[in-house]
Amino acid sequence: MPNPPVPPTGVPVLVLNGPNLSLLGLREPEVYGTHTLADVDELCRSTAAAHGLRADCRQSNHEGVLIDAIHEARTAHRGIVINPAGYSHTSVAVRDALAAVELPVVEVHLSNIHRREAFRHHSHVSAVADTVICGAGAHGYALALTHLAQLLEDNR
Template sequence: MPNAPVPPPGVPVLVLNGPGLGLPGLREPDVHGTDTLAGIDGLGRGTAAALGLRADRGRGNHEAVLIDAVHEARTAHRGIVINPAGHGHTSVAVRDALAAVDLPVMEVHLSDIHRGEASRGHSHVPAVAGTVICGAGAHGHALALTHPAQLLEDNR
């Protein structure tokens, strides 16, 4: 009987990126910065490891992909860091999925969603997120991981 793979150490936190996050560094670099997804993921993994977390990555352009990942996180993870991208502005369904899983949620955006187009200044996610970080670029993803680490420490 083969041995099951052993997950890497650390408390599992889902880091979920929505549409457009497959193109950071390419899509409107003057707004979203020049960091690539690989760079953002590397920064997040390093930050998570330093905090005793394991950053499990997910990404999808479609609303249903994000919702399925959030639902699966309910039993596999202890928190969610999500950059819903455009779905944060438009999707009550993503918001409802996050509310249903009863996990700490941190919303993060590379750019400041409150600058620019008025339609992008609103997000449905803060109603269920404990923390919102926007406008800090790739560093915002690292900052967003510090909150679940603190919450988990407080609840030990």
């Protein structure tokens, strides 16, 4: 008789990726790097586990799906790492959802949005994020999860 599945362990945190991040590794690798979203998810899971966290990694190209995930996080997760991608610059609704759930939030961007086109310099999410990490490529997710673990530890 097979063993039943072992339930995941660790403090649950949401890692949420916005539009077009499903194309990582293919779309503008000179800007976003060559790591795929699967690579990023694996990095997030291993980094989270090293800090006693369990990363629930999700991606959507749809604003409402992202907002629903943020609302769900209010009761299912202890913190959020989010790369809102293009919604950083356009979505007050994503910003408001993050503010409403009252969880620690770390915003992450693969590229340095401040060295790019002027319209990318402003992020609505930054105003409600505890921390913003940009320009570190895929490693930025590891930095974000390490910092989120520290925020959770400090708030115990």
